[in-house]
Each structure stands twice: as structure tokens, then as C-alpha cells.
Amino acid sequence: MAELPDGGFATVSEISQIASAPGTVEQRAGAVLDALHRLVPFQAAVIYLLDPDRRAAVPVVSRGYDRAVSEYLTSPANTEEIELLGLTRNHAALRLRDLPVPVERVRGWVEHLRPAGFREGLGVGLFTPEGRHLGILGLNTDTERHPTEAARDLIAILAPSIAKAVDPTRSLAGMARIINPALAGILLTRAGSTLPLTGLPGHPLLDAGSTVLAVAARQLTAGGGYGSFLCPGAAHDPANSHVRITMLACPPETPQYVAAVVLLSPPGDLYGLTGRELEILGLIVEGWSNRRIAAALFIAERTVAAHVEHVLAKLGASTRTLAAVRAFRLGLFVPLALAVV
Template sequence: MNQHALCLGTLTGMAELPPGAAEIAVEVERIGASPGDVGERVPELLDVLHGLVPFQASALYVLDPERGEFEPVSDRGYSETAAAYMRTPEHYREMELLGMHRDRAPMCVRDTPMPPGELPSWAEHLEPAGFREGIGVGLFSPDGHQLGMLTLHTDTVAHPTDAARDFLGLLAPLIAEAVDPMRSIATLAGMVGDARAGCILTRAGNLLPLPGLPSHPLLHPGAPLLRVAAESLADGRVHATFLCPYQPDDGPDGHVRITLLPCPYSSPPHLLAVVLVSPPGDLRGLTWRELEILGLLVEGWSNQRIASGLVIALRTVAAHVEHVLTKLAAPGRTLAAVRALRLGLYVPRALARVRR
């Protein structure tokens, strides 16, 4: 049974339904399942939820777990100081104190386990701005990790009603689906049809599972290829691909192809890139050594520097370079480097056996 059917099937079990409950559930499910960017879905989603809770201010945040902060996908109706406070680690800790970091029922201001006046967000920002009630609900992925939080605030104690609060709890999985960044990230990863493994690289260097693909022995925290990945994207590339030496336990030395795709703009800011591992593809007859030398040509190394770095004779380097030019049908080393970069036919220096 899908989430939509589960939500609508539960309606008959509620003691009291808010007006238009079925229609609201259908619209939320439709928006959550629609294609497109998260930033496009959220405003439409909030418009529908306004029919459930007539709020004066709303915010939908995604969680940056590495910094312990909420990043807004949309916030409107709050003062600049209130909006700024709600993005701070202090506000996140406040939500933890209320238990909002756990998958639990939505909580109105009247439901808080402590006097609202003891909460800085309410006492210092929201109540002075004229808000009299509000509701917050954590948004969680199917596997239980927190994606973010939705807050709605009103200028009357009459809203949200108890029925609206309870119904918002039923809608929470559908809302979470609408903002789950893994949907667009998995779609992005699917563009590399021969990918055999992958992960998501965060800005702090941590790794997250990539839906639909296993991990790989080369993908572990601190792996050299992840440093190469971060540096490649820091150079402003839209995407990058290169070769990485790899010897499986049951096979000979070889290479795998690494493809880097920046996470979509709408993804939480702590997510940096999708890292995919594929078979190496057509290497144009380039040898292991020639692929290393191409990596150095990409960085602009001279023949003399290559000879020193690889500890080989200068005439040997010259011979390798000539072979590279022939195999890439390039009239000069600069064009060979450009083609190698475009085709991903090189081993970056950080992954090669090169003396610094």
C-alpha cells in the first residue's frame, strides 16, 4: 500500500476531520510525486496546507546534520531576525529539547512540555511579532533519518485546531517525500547508465549511501579519490570524470572510471556531489604509464618534470608522449591534454605513482 492510500485509508479512523481533508491529502500526494525541483514543489505545497492551517508565517527547512542547522527551502512571514535565529544551531538544539528530532506527532505551541516563554524562539522572536499559536512537524525519510522540519504560525489561538494538528501528522510522510533530496539525486545518478557503485560526498568529507547502488572498496572516508573529487568540483567544473587504479581481490591490476556530478542546486547545502564507479570503458590502447602521464599533461607538467616525478629517463617520457599523441589523434600535447580531460582518459596525479 502506498503512502497516499494509507493516508486516505486512515481518514475514516479519525474522530474529527478538518474541512477538506480528503482533497488536501490528494493534493499533497500529487505535489509530492510530481517531477521537478524541490524549490518548485514547496510553494505549491504550502499553498495547499494553508487550507488546513490558515497561517500567517511558514517555513520548510532541510537539515544540515553536519552543522546541526536548518537551511530554509522556503520561509515567509517572519521578521529577518526571527528567520535568522531559526537557522542557527541554537534553534536546532531547542527543537531537540522538544523532541522534534525524533519521528513523533506534530506539536503545537500549546503542546510543548515546557512553558513557551522558556523557549527563545517563542519568547524573543515569535510572540513579540504577534504570533499566538503555531505548529511544528519533523520530516523523516522512510529509513528514519530526519530530512527537515515544517513550521506554521498563526496570529490566533484558534488555529491550528486539534483536528488539523492530527491530520498534519498523517500528511507528514507525503510532505517529506516532496522535499526528500534523494529523489532528484537518484535521478541524477541514473544519467550514468553503466554505474556499478556510488555514494554521496558531503562537504565535510563524509559519505552517504546512494539509493539504488552499492558502495565500493575505493569509496571510504579519507580516500584519495574523494579528495580529487572535491578539488575537481572546487575548480568550478560542472562534472568530471577520470580513471582510478583498482585491483579487485580476485583480479589483476586495472582501472575503474570515476564520475562526479554536483548535487542539484536545491539539495541541502551539506551535500556536495554524487560519486559513481563504472567500468573503465574504451582506453584507446593507452597503457597504465601513458594514463599517468596524461594526468600530468593535464596539469601542465613538462617532460623534464614528468621524468623526475616518475623517476624515468627523459627520452622514455618523450617516447610515451609520442605514443599518447598518436593514440588520441592529437597534433600536440595541449590538445592531447584537452581530449584526455574531456574523455576522462587520465589518472589524476594524486592517484598515480608520482613523486611530489
């Protein structure tokens, strides 16, 4: 094993602790830079995450760059250059002298970083354990003596721990554990695309563009950051003909492009409500009258009235309004867009 650089053991220990520490992503990212500064005496550094919708860099922490350089680092041009240099695919740390192309062909260096007084630098891609690219750690120095080869190699080894420290989905995966037992889950972005949720598989119902996700986005807004509803016909077990969809809005410290966690789980206690009654409850939540429900479901109005009576009894509600409130709060309804009519 190669000898560690000066301060190497202390840096490894500190970053390992930071990766598991509480606090916000920004706090952990700042602590990572503090620890790395003892390994590499950099004049500027940045950790940014990649917004998958806009393909843009979202800085988590940035130090030492002037306004012009900072604007370039978050520009589409820099994102494209980072991809061309392989840092979104390659897990190795690269100094300027290690790049696979001559430095004079690196626009960011020629037009921005070198004129700002930097003489060397290092970049390393940050990836989740599943291999999804999260973002980039970049360091710049005013001397060609740093980063050393030993420091570069150690930072490459530390990159997974640094990624863990700044991964915004880490806290979201913890949020998901309150839904027991969640069978599948995804992260929903504000643009409607999806990202994997660490620790849970995906599911066809949660694919980008699905009706379930469209309903989830609407219900999340109406529910003030939390919501739940039932989806019929998705379970393989005939005894459980529904699955539950639960939405949790992301906390403020999460990058803005991530909107919510969406989870799929067993339906839970259905209070004895039948599939038809759950559909009718969904229409009651929408404010539909018995006549309108009867027309939509192609059944007699008196049949709807009988169903509504059963629903009120099972929910212990004295009125349709109270039944709707309880159904919405408990997620005991099938939204109209998912009803089998």
C-alpha cells in the same frame, strides 16, 4: 481509522501530486504550504532544511514571520532547541500543547513566537526514506483552536510526502542515473563532508576526507561543473583494475551547502591504454616533461617516450597537448595524487 479533518482527502491528494511534480524545491515547498493552509488556517509557516556542515537552518519557504522571528528560526539557538525537543529524531507531529516539556521552558516560544502574537503551533521533522533528517515543517496560528488533533495526525502521515517534495537530493539522484551503471555515489558538501545519495550505496573511496574526494573537488572546479577520472587498484576484478570517478556540479536550485554528486562506476572504454599509460597521461595532463615523468616513475626517459608514442597512437592525437585535451575530456587519466608510483 480516525475520521479525517475537513479538507483532509483533498489535502492528501494534492500533496501526493506535489511530491512528484516537476519544478524547483522552492516551488514545491510553496505549493505544500498552500495545500496545508486549507487544512490548518495558519498565520505563519516555514519549511527549512538543515545545513549539516554549519548545523544551521536554511529556509526553503517562509511566510508570515517578522524579521526578528525569522532570524531566530534560522539561528543556532533554534536548531539546538529543535534537537532537544526531539524533532530531529521523532517522526510525530507535535503541537505546542503536545511538547514533552512545559511551554515556559521553550525559549523560542516565550521570547519570540508568543510576543509576535501566535497562540499555537505545530512542528514535524522531515526525513528521507532512509531515515536521514532533512529539516522541519513549522506552522503557527493566532488561536488555540488550530491545529486540531485530527489535523496534527494527518500532517504526521503526510510528512514523508512533504519531505519528498522538498528533498534537494531527489533531482540529484536523477542526475546520477545518466552514469550507467553507477556502483556507488555520495553528495559532496562545500565543506568537504558527505551525505548519502538516494538509491546508491556509499564506498570507502568516497568517504569524507579521502584522497579521491579531494581530487574530485579540484577536478570539478577545473572542469566547469563536470569531470571524470580513473582511480587504480580499487576494483576486485583483475580485468578491471580501475574504477571511474565522475563529478556533477549541483544545479542552482540545490541548497548551497551541497556542491556536487560524486559517483563511482566501471571504467568504461580505456582505448587500450595500459595502467602505466594512464598514469603517464595524468602527468601529461599536468604538463610534465618526459624527463620529469621519468624521474617520478623511476624509469628511463626513452621508456617514457615510448609510452607517450603509444598513448598518442591510441588516442589518435598528433601532439601531447591534443592527447592531454582528449584525456581530460574523456576522463582517461589517473590524477597524480592517485598514481601508483
